[in-house]
Amino acid sequence: MSTSPAPLETPRRPTVVNAAYWVWLAAAAMCVFFGLLQLFISGDAVRDALLERHPDADIDATITLIRGVGAITAVVGVAVAALAGPVRKGSARMRRTLVVLSVVFAFLLVVGSASLPIHPLLIIAGMALLIASFLVYLPAAGKWFDGA
Helix, strand or coil, rough: CCCCCCCCCCCCHHHHHHHHHHHHHHHHHHHHHHHHHHHCCCCHHHCCCCCCHCCCCCHHHHHHHHHHHHHHHHHHHHHHHHHHHHHHHHHHHHHHHHHHHHHHHHHHHHCCCCCCCCCCCCHHHHHHHHHHHHHHCCCCHHHHHHHC
């Protein structure tokens, strides 16, 4: 009678890592959605609304700025979504990269919301990025990334 070797047990992924992954994906989806919304906004509608409020403003530059901010936001959302997978699998290097991206972008959202045309709900996405960054560095998640 032969005995088969016991299967190797893979360590269980910490709950905080799973939570951070889903929070990052939700924030990425918000960034992509609002980024594309700003990127493909109707120029005529924005022009009419801005001319009513500020008749002397440079409308074309403002529309370009709105679209530029939208493009950057969408690209950051795609990058966060792409990096969240390797972080969930235990890549310590990708964790550091994603946390830096998240913190810098959240900071830029908060600072930029004073002067740039940023959708107010994007501040919630920035807070979600910060929450996920915090979760992934809790002590419960440390062993998961030390073993990778």
